Amino acid sequence: MLTSQMHPRRTRFVAMTTVTLAGLVLAGCSSGSSSGTKSSASAAASSTSAAAAASSSAVAAPTSNSAAASTSGAAPTTGAASTAPASSAPSSAPTSINTSALGFKTATQDASAGITVWIDASRQAAATAYKKAYPGDKITVVTYDGSANGSNSFKTKMALYDRAGSGWPDVVFSSQNNDASWASLGTAGKQPYAATLNTGLVPSGTLSSWTKGSLDPCTVNGKVYCLRNDLAQDVLWYNKTLMTQFGYTLPTTWEQFQTLGAQVAKDHPGYIIGDVGDTFAPEIYMWSSECQANKVTGPKSVSVSVQTPECKRMAQLIDAGVANKSLSTLSVFTPEFVKASAGKVLMMPGPAWYTGAIFNNPSSLNVPKGQLGVAPPLAWGTSPAVTGDVGGGTWFVSSHSKNLALAAKYAEYVTTADAYQVDQAPGYPAYAPAAAKWLAKQQSSGYFATDLSALTTAGGLVWSGWGSPSYSQEAIWAKTMTPILTSGGSIANNLGKWQQAITDQAKVNGYSVQQ
Amino acid sequence: MSADLRAADAAPLTRGRRRPQRGRLVGAIFVTPYALFLLAFGVVPALYAVGLSFTKAQGGFAGFANFSKVMGDFRFWPAVQHVGLYLLVWLVALLVLVVVLAIMVQSLRSRSASATLRLVYYLPGALAGASSVMLWLFVLNPVASPVGPLLRWLGYHSFDSTIQPSHLPVIFAIIAFWTGAGGWILVMFGALNNIPLEILEAARIDGAGPFQLAWRIQLPLLRKWISYVAVLSLAAGTQLFVEPTLLSQASNAVVPNDYSLNQLAYQYAFDLGDFNGSAAIAVLLLVVSLVLSALFVLRGGLFERDAS
Numbered sequence: 159m160l161t162s163q164m165h166p167r168r169t170r171f172v173a174m175t176t177v178t179l180a181g182l183v184l185a186g187c188s189s190g191s192s193s194g195t196k197s198s199a200s201a202a203a204s205s206t207s208a209a210a211a212a213s214s215s216a217v218a219a220p221t222s223n224s225a226a227a228s229t230s231g232a233a234p235t236t237g238a239a240s241t242a243p244a245s246s247a248p249s250s251a252p253t254s255i256n257t258s259a260l261g262f263k264t265a266t267q268d269a270s271a272g273i274t275v276w277i278d279a280s281r282q283a284a285a286t287a288y289k290k291a292y293p294g295d296k297i298t299v300v301t302y303d304g305s306a307n308g309s310n311s312f313k314t315k316m317a318l319y320d321r322a323g324s325g326w327p328d329v330v331f332s333s334q335n336n337d338a339s340w341a342s343l344g345t346a347g348k349q350p351y352a353a354t355l356n357t358g359l360v361p362s363g364t365l366s367s368w369t370k371g372s373l374d375p376c377t378v379n380g381k382v383y384c385l386r387n388d389l390a391q392d393v394l395w396y397n398k399t400l401m402t403q404f405g406y407t408l409p410t411t412w413e414q415f416q417t418l419g420a421q422v423a424k425d426h427p428g429y430i431i432g433d434v435g436d437t438f439a440p441e442i443y444m445w446s447s448e449c450q451a452n453k454v455t456g457p458k459s460v461s462v463s464v465q466t467p468e469c470k471r472m473a474q475l476i477d478a479g480v481a482n483k484s485l486s487t488l489s490v491f492t493p494e495f496v497k498a499s500a501g502k503v504l505m506m507p508g509p510a511w512y513t514g515a516i517f518n519n520p521s522s523l524n525v526p527k528g529q530l531g532v533a534p535p536l537a538w539g540t541s542p543a544v545t546g547d548v549g550g551g552t553w554f555v556s557s558h559s560k561n562l563a564l565a566a567k568y569a570e571y572v573t574t575a576d577a578y579q580v581d582q583a584p585g586y587p588a589y590a591p592a593a594a595k596w597l598a599k600q601q602s603s604g605y606f607a608t609d610l611s612a613l614t615t616a617g618g619l620v621w622s623g624w625g626s627p628s629y630s631q632e633a634i635w636a637k638t639m640t641p642i643l644t645s646g647g648s649i650a651n652n653l654g655k656w657q658q659a660i661t662d663q664a665k666v667n668g669y670s671v672q673q
Numbered sequence: 674m675s676a677d678l679r680a681a682d683a684a685p686l687t688r689g690r691r692r693p694q695r696g697r698l699v700g701a702i703f704v705t706p707y708a709l710f711l712l713a714f715g716v717v718p719a720l721y722a723v724g725l726s727f728t729k730a731q732g733g734f735a736g737f738a739n740f741s742k743v744m745g746d747f748r749f750w751p752a753v754q755h756v757g758l759y760l761l762v763w764l765v766a767l768l769v770l771v772v773v774l775a776i777m778v779q780s781l782r783s784r785s786a787s788a789t790l791r792l793v794y795y796l797p798g799a800l801a802g803a804s805s806v807m808l809w810l811f812v813l814n815p816v817a818s819p820v821g822p823l824l825r826w827l828g829y830h831s832f833d834s835t836i837q838p839s840h841l842p843v844i845f846a847i848i849a850f851w852t853g854a855g856g857w858i859l860v861m862f863g864a865l866n867n868i869p870l871e872i873l874e875a876a877r878i879d880g881a882g883p884f885q886l887a888w889r890i891q892l893p894l895l896r897k898w899i900s901y902v903a904v905l906s907l908a909a910g911t912q913l914f915v916e917p918t919l920l921s922q923a924s925n926a927v928v929p930n931d932y933s934l935n936q937l938a939y940q941y942a943f944d945l946g947d948f949n950g951s952a953a954i955a956v957l958l959l960v961v962s963l964v965l966s967a968l969f970v971l972r973g974g975l976f977e978r979d980a981s
Contacts, residue, residue, distance in 0.1 A: 309922075314943040321948070345946035347731060435833070437925045487833075489925060494816045494831050629944075636926035644833040644927075662747040667945065 255563050261357045261381070262557050263349060271561040272296030273328035275568060276312075278304025281331050281387075281551075283582040284572040291577060295564060304333035304551070313340055320348045326558045328565040331387065331572075333551045335375040336626035341554060342378040343457060352383040353557040359566040360385070364574065369617045372588040375626040376552060378457055385573040387551035388585030389593075390509040391535075391616040392442050395517065398531040398607040400429075400504050412447070412536045415505075416475050419484035422504060427483065431505040434476050434643060435487045435495070437632035438548045442507050445546025445624045446535055447472035451660060454625025460664050461672040464657045471538065473650035480643060487643050490516050496523065507536065509548035510586040510613055518605060531608035534615045544621035550588065586613060593617070629667045634659050719959065725952035739953035743941065748931045749954075755842065756933050760910045763846035767906055768899060771854055775861035776887050791862060795855035805852045806919045813844065833927055836920060841928065845916045853909075857902050864898040865891060900973020904966045911962045914939070934958055 257264040275297055277285055285299045305312035312332045319325045341352035355376075356365055365373070365382060369389060376384040396408060404426060409415040419431045434443065444451055449469035453461040479485030488495040490512075500523050506512065516522040517530050537543035553569040555562065572578055579592035580599060587593045597610050638659040642652050657673075664671045729735045743749055774794065781787040797805060811817045814832040815824040829835040836844065868891060876890050917932040918939075931937045934954055942951035970976060 310944060313946075317943055317946045320946075340946075488831055489833075491925075492816075492832060493814075497816065630926075633926045633930065636924075637929040640833065640927045641837055644831065645837060666746055666748070 255358055255566075257562070259358050260562075261354050264562060265558055265560050267562060268560050269563065270296075271564075272298060273559065273561055273565050273568065274298045274300060275329040275331075276300050276302050276327045277331045278302065278306065278333055280304070280584060281572075284331075284578045287575065287578040287582060288568060288571050291571065291575065295568075297568065300327065304331060305337070306333045312337055316341070316351045317345065320345065320351070326351065326556045328556050328559040328561065329568050330554045330556070331551060332384075332554065333549065335386070335390075335547070335550045335552055336628065336630070337552060337554065338376045338378055338383040339454075339457075339626055339628040342381070342383045349557060350383075351554070351556060351558075353555040353559065353562065353565075354381045354383060355385065355555060355566070355569075356382040359555065359562060360570055364570065367574075367590050369588055369590045369593060371618065371620050371622060372550075374620075374622055375550075384552040384554045385569050386588035387553055387573055388511075388583065389588050389617050389620075390511055390548045390550040390585065391613065391620055392446055392507055392509055392545045392548065393612050393616045394505060394507050394533040394536060395512055396505040396531050396533060397503060397525065397529050399529040401531075404504070406504075408533055409505075409536060410533075412472070412475060412538050415507075415536055416478060418505075419479050420482055423482035423484045426504075428498075429484070429502045429504050430486045430499055431484050432479065432507050433486045433488070433490050433495070433499075434480065435489045435640070436491070437636040437640070438509075439476075440631060440635045440639075441546045441548045441624075442509070443472050443476060443546075444469060445621060446507070446544055447538065448544060448621055448623060450623065451656070452624045452627065452631050454627050455672070458668055459670045459672070460625070460627055462657060462660045462664065463673055464653045464660070469653060470650055473648075473653055476643075477648050477650050480646075490522075496521075500524065510616075511549075511584070513605075514584055527605050528607050530606055532606065532610060532612045533608075534612045535619055543619060545616050545619045546624065547620045550585070586617070627664065627667070627669065629663045631660070634663050722952040722955045722959075725949050726956045728949060730947070730949055735949065739949045740957065743937075743950050743953045743957075746937070748937055748940075749934075752931060752934045752937050756911060756913055758842040759845050759913060759933075760907065762842050763849050763910055764903060764906060766846055767850055767854060767857070768903060770850070771857045771861055771902065772892070772895065772899065774854075775858050775865055776891060778858065779862055779865040780883060791859060794858045797851050798853060798855040800852070803915055803919065806848060806916050809844075809848050809851075810919070810923045832924065836924055836928055838928075841917070841920075841932070844920075845913065848916050849910070853906070857906075860902070861895065861898060864895055868894050896973055897975055897977075900969045900975050903973070904969045904975070907965055907969065908962050911935075911958055 255267075257267060273296070275285065277299060279301055281304070282301070285297070288295075289297065302315075303309050303311050312330060312334070316326065338352060342350050344350045353359060356362060360382075368386060372386045372389055373382055376382050376386060394409075401408060404422075406418060406421070409418055415431065422429050422431055433439075440449075440451065447468050449472060450461065450463045450466055451469065455461050476485060480487055486495060486499060488498060490508075503517075503523060503525075513530065517525045535543045535545035553573055555565045555569050559565045573587075574589045574592060576592060576595060579587040579589060580595040583592075583596065587596050593614070597613065600606070601610055635656070638655055639649060639652070642649065642655075661671050661673070726739050727735055727737075729738070778787050778790050778794075781790070800808070812820065813824075813835045815821045815829055815835060816832075818824060824835060872890060873886065876886055881889065912935050913933040914935040917928055917936055918930065920928040921930045921932065921936075931940050935958070938951045938954040938958075941947045941954065
């Protein structure tokens with residue numbers, strides 16, 4: 159349900175505690191010793207839910223534990239579908255695999271070995287759905303922060319397991335979409351964490367059903383290292399009621415968008431047509447303008463050139479909108495934003511998850527039923543429209559797993575099965591067949607003022623020129639450009655600073671940078 | 674390191690009244706757990722870090738390669754500058770205000786007022802480090818803050834404008850002062866009570882007012898304590914981590930996650946997977962705080978034996 163969407167960014171404080179623990183340990187001794195941080199890793203990993211603890215010992219009497227496992231309160235809406243495992247489960251899941259063809263060194267396989275799965279709190283429903291479908295499988299579920307908000311805990315913990323030489327979880331959910339960039343490469347000569355999935359673990363027929371381009375962040379050198387959980391494609395959200403009331407026509411190009419912004423600023427001061435105050439602003443605006451800030455040209459090479467017309471036109475659009483106040487510079491997750499803009503959002507380019515996170519959220523904008531419309535991404539002039547993408551989670555299988563077949567089956571189930579992706583998932587499923595059913599279900603809720611086909615359209619329009627390097631473009635934008643925006647400076651005049659910051663960060667992360 | 678000084682300092686301040694034989698045994702019993710912890714969580718990790726900083730990731734002697742690598746990082750010198758500026762603001766404010774407040778509290782005639790004030794100063798310190806920083810996240814947000822009107826009057830209408838980069842050293846200094854100063858005021862208060870009444874009375878008879886009393890009698894006699902506060906605070910201050918890390922998370926990275934040197938070390942270890950580079954930063958920090966501490970110890974006469 160969109161209403162119950164819990165976006166990773168909203169779990170900020172959960173993530174914070176983990177980081178703080180690690181931080182306190184580190185700050186405690188100036189040596190930054192690994193012994194200290196290891197303890198915080200195990201502390202986080204031991205926060206297993208009661209249900210998960212039960213599931214590890216569930217082999218003998220699976221039925222007695224099923225009640226405990228479904229205490230999350232999220233009762234499946236279509237009970238019939240989810241109680242019949244065969245109906246939606248991956249039927250082609252391999253029971254035994256040919257490890258020699260996988261293309262990486264595997265551990266000795268044991269078909270009866272249990273697996274450990276790391277998920278974030280929002281993915282608890284996925285674990286519950288799997289347990290319902292396959293009560294006999296030995297799965298230990300561990301809840302962690304999902305690597306959200308730049309906590310980087312997935313990467314951090316795997317680095318420690320790499321150092322220890324054991325302990326990796328078999329399946330990991332990450333709320334980020336750039337983890338394949340490091341998980342596909344081993345650090346310091348170690349075996350890469352991620353197992354290759356398109357060499358036998360997941361059938362190619364299944365992989366080809368993912369929405370076009372949605373596996374790009376998972377793909378390095380033609381090999382697929384993760385399964386995309388959900389898409390976060392940018393669309394144009396708008397308030398149909400307000401637009402009609404003001405007598406405005408919905409823009410189809412960015413030029414019209416900018417002109418309308420100036421009009422709104424004059425006629426209806428206080429109303430906004432977008433927001434640039436978040437760390438992911440470049441992924442909404444710069445990405446959909448085909449700005450060449452983040453072109454990944456190889457596993458360790460990027461091309462950065464932000465002084466191009468594509469970047470400049472969008473930078474000027476942002477500057478103009480900020481100057482006439484039709485674009486807000488407050489983060490959409492702050493109380494200031496809600497205070498200033500509730501009831502005054504005319505339009506808002508942004509990701510699919512904006513509905514649950516801000517529009518249809520009682521503690522945020524709380525737009526009433528029947529007002530919110532969704533339009534396809536805007537184009538520049540007559541050129542075809544492309545769009546950006548803000549996040550979207552990913553599932554990884556460990557290359558160190560002792561039961562790769564079970565781990566792959568798990569990852570495939572949670573990304574494709576209706577029992578989770580259609581009935582329970584808060585975000586737009588990346589797996590196309592599930593997405594179609596999910597959309598139909600959202601449509602029937604009657605919340606939206608328009609049909610949702612724009613989401614499907616946008617799903618296939620994500621521009622592939624914006625890659626997923628191991629460093630965070632969001633963090634770079636936040637520390638370089640956000641202070642400029644808040645202090646009233648110009649983005650267009652400071653693109654050079656952005657260029658420099660991206661280049662520096664890329665080099666530190668071991669990338670060779672072409673300008 | 675810092676705790677060594679504490680132990681060394683305690684010696685001249687306690688007057689040996691017990692028989693030496695028994696005193697030595699009791700002393701050893703008291704010191705042993707501390708020494709063990711120091712070894713396990715201080716000395717051994719420090720040696721491990723020194724080892725790491727001079728080796729390559731795959732093993733083998735690296736010389737100063739790790740050091741030149743981290744010093745060549747574009748984030749290193751800004752981080753040094755950030756920490757340096759913060760230390761300057763914080764140490765000066767801490768030392769001046771702690772001494773002034775302690776002298777003021779000690780000169781209060783009313784016992785209950787003095788006791789109440791001491792409790793009030795100490796209270797913020799009773800909150801654990803991270804949670805007190807969390808509290809400041811609200812204080813710094815003009816919308817949620819109890820001092821919101823003041824912030825808005827100063828021209829800061831959003832969280833991002835309050836925490837703009839140029840404000841950070843002062844903000845961190847205020848947070849650190851608020852959480853840590855209470856304890857030091859108590860320590861300083863204790864030290865002031867140790868000044869023999871006869872000396873103070875003699876000065877008063879000679880016509881010294883409260884300011885002269887503070888300047889000519891109390892301050893010189895507090896010199897050792899002031900350098901003690903300075904040394905321990907310096908060690909803590911160079912390790913600036915929790916405040917910027919939490920603020921970075923809360924501001925969605927507008928406060929960068931590589932603001933301080935310790936954060937940069939954290940980034941090296943866990944973002945880049947480069948434990949050797951991380952260790953190099955830690956060793957650099959250790960060297961710098963050792964040198965600065967030595968300066969304070971020598972100038973402050975911390976190891977001078979009590980003449981009386």
